[in-house]
Amino acid sequence: MKRTLRKQKSAYALSLIFCLIGIVSLILTIWKTYPQLSSSGDPFSTFLSLLWTEKLANISGFEFKLIYLVILGDVMLVSGVILWILSRQWLVLPGETAWFQCPFCKKKWRSIGDKALVHCPHCRQLVHPKMTENKRAVST
Numbered sequence: 001m002k003r004t005l006r007k008q009k010s011a012y013a014l015s016l017i018f019c020l021i022g023i024v025s026l027i028l029t030i031w032k033t034y035p036q037l038s039s040s041g042d043p044f045s046t047f048l049s050l051l052w053t054e055k056l057a058n059i060s061g062f063e064f065k066l067i068y069l070v071i072l073g074d075v076m077l078v079s080g081v082i083l084w085i086l087s088r089q090w091l092v093l094p095g096e097t098a099w100f101q102c103p104f105c106k107k108k109w110r111s112i113g114d115k116a117l118v119h120c121p122h123c124r125q126l127v128h129p130k131m132t133e134n135k136r137a138v139s140t
């Protein structure tokens, strides 16, 4: 369970980073092309042609065209969303929930998996909780 949770958390963080890169790339694209688009009679075809002609950088002969930025942005955004959905699924995939009983205060609580040593949520004692089959609500 712990490993699943960590995987879920890091996937969630990664999905946010991917979405952020994607959004920034697309905003950058619009920001780069906006001056030409606003002065053009046909913004859409101007945008499409700009994608292939506008160069953001020229690194030792390699031309980084605007279209690459758009593709990168799309890929990042899509994989970010997919990762986000996956991380949500991992979140709702906990182990078996069971009722535990504290040997000190006799109170019960519901938790996941079989725990060897936990802090009782009621009396804060470090206990070896007794797993109980009682599925009824927590007695007060």
Ligand SMILES: [Zn+2]
Binding pocket: 102, 103, 104, 105, 106, 107, 120, 121, 122, 123, 124, 125
């Ligand atoms: Zn207790």
